[in-house]
Amino acid sequence: MNDWNLAATLLLAVGAGAAVWGVSTGPLRRRVVAQNLSTSAVCPSLLLLAQGYDRPSYVDLALLLALLGPVGTLVFARLLSDELTDDPPRARGLTWAAAGLGAVTVVVLCAAVGPSRAMVKLLVIGALLIGGNVVASRALSGGFRGVRGG
């Protein structure tokens, strides 16, 4: 096993493990935050795995997750907005920590692949992932305040 896979394994065991624990127990505000952060734990580990298996085509998975993960969180933010308005989640620190994790992973991988098309793709994924998570986190803590009938 090479270092990339080891890093991915650790990230999965800690990050995804924590997300699973957070999403299946506790009050609703904690669950939605854990659901949002599961994307930011899994997406970097997919990138690391693609590097570890030496298969650039596996990066497509991370790209799709960076696109659709925050969409999934927006679904919950929108359709649970009633319950979340009464008890809004506050996870500013965790969100930025997750964003930092994504940024560090992307930068390290960029340094590993060198300037090429693959690096551009990595940067796009990083931007989508971090932007998506920050926006989804904001949406959870009151982005859909006015939604009632729609």
Place this chain on the structure above:
Amino acid sequence: MSRRTRLWLVAVSGTGLAALLVAACLELPPFGGSSHPYGERAVRAALARHTANTIASVNFDQRAYDTLGEMSILFAAVLGCVVLLRQARDEHRARPEPAEVDLPVRRYALIVLPVAVVGGLYVIAHGQLSPGGGFQGGVVAATALHLLYLGADYRALERVRPVGLFEVADSLAVSAYLVLGLAGVLAGTAFLANTLLPYGTFNTLSSGGNVPLLNAAIGMEVACAVVVLLARFLDQAVEIEQGNGKDDKDDKDDKESEKENGKENGA
């Protein structure tokens, strides 16, 4: 059957099933073994037909008939949903109020929407080369369209999504798959045989003969099917309301017990 008897039945049959399944698992070829006769033959056949992604080759060439079956299940499921979720006689449509969405969320949705649709199309187009294909890309493109509902509001989605058109496109895609299959018969070979088109250069977009065409047909079918499905569900959840404003008691009780249930879970 009472709840108690049912639980007993589940426990007994579940234990039996578990024992049988575990016994079967112990006899399966060990995980990670190196004997995969079908896999090796499939890879060889895919390479002979210049298809870089063997899984796409299995789906749209070697086992294209199986995919036809899957596609008909998908089509039938969508048809069933459309019939089940149509507007009943005692229901009326209410205009949903426009939503107030936070500005960053709205901007994010409007920026990511085209990116995600293009991403979906990319996944469809490169199906026979890299991981992906019509099934995955179709779902991505269709889901991306609904960012308009999540980020803006329902009416914006309705304006860009003529459901009737998508229903027609869905059926057209199914027919396209069948016509491509029949073309093989007309050309003197077999149904869905990949012999019509040149196989092309390995690892380019036009390689693999029939595979890119069937892949595109499936992509269109899945995308349209998901849009139609979600349109019906959104109709039910957002627009259609019970006509006679009557509040029956059972329903209220049910809702309250559900709420309590949720609180217990949440605590």
Place this chain on the structure above:
Amino acid sequence: MADAVIVVSLLLVAVTATAAVANRDPARQALVLSVLGLVLAVLFTVLQAPDVGLSQLAVGSALTPLLIMLSVRRVKRRGQPKDGGR
């Protein structure tokens, strides 16, 4: 050994599936199901099936939760048409 990542993802799948069944409220179950989709996608990737992983990501991360949440909303909204729904 190269299998640690497989074992970790298998255990994650088992735990998440159990949690998805144990959460009896459909909205909370939908949250767990969306994480289950992600974890399954990781498992499929480490089993070297990126195509299936993509499929699972596309379906599990947004489509299934959206369907379930829309059904939940519809079922909850029944019988209270006057106050503009929930």
Place this chain on the structure above:
Amino acid sequence: MTAVPHVLPYLVAVWVFLVGCYGLATSRNLIHAVGCLAVCQSATYVLLLAVGYRDGATAPVFSDIEPGSRPLVDPVVQALALTDVVVGATVTALLLALVLQVSKRHGTVDPDELSELRG
């Protein structure tokens, strides 16, 4: 390698399937039951892909590797699982549509109350 990793994936598939069945049988809400069915479905994918895995192999996708340069996993089972994931989602949608009809007709989504209604 010890004996446990040789059967662990199969056992996980069995566990996921049985847990899903248990949830289906004891569910008090039809929407929850549909979710449990989705869990059962995912057990089949785990089983199929576990059967097709080979140690140290990679996916038979040749856009970024040379054919024949590395050992490959079985693509046939992957193709089976891949189509079923998407088709399974639409079948889930069909079941949810049935649940919505039940809730409209009978005003409840609890299977126990429904059997009382029938008589």
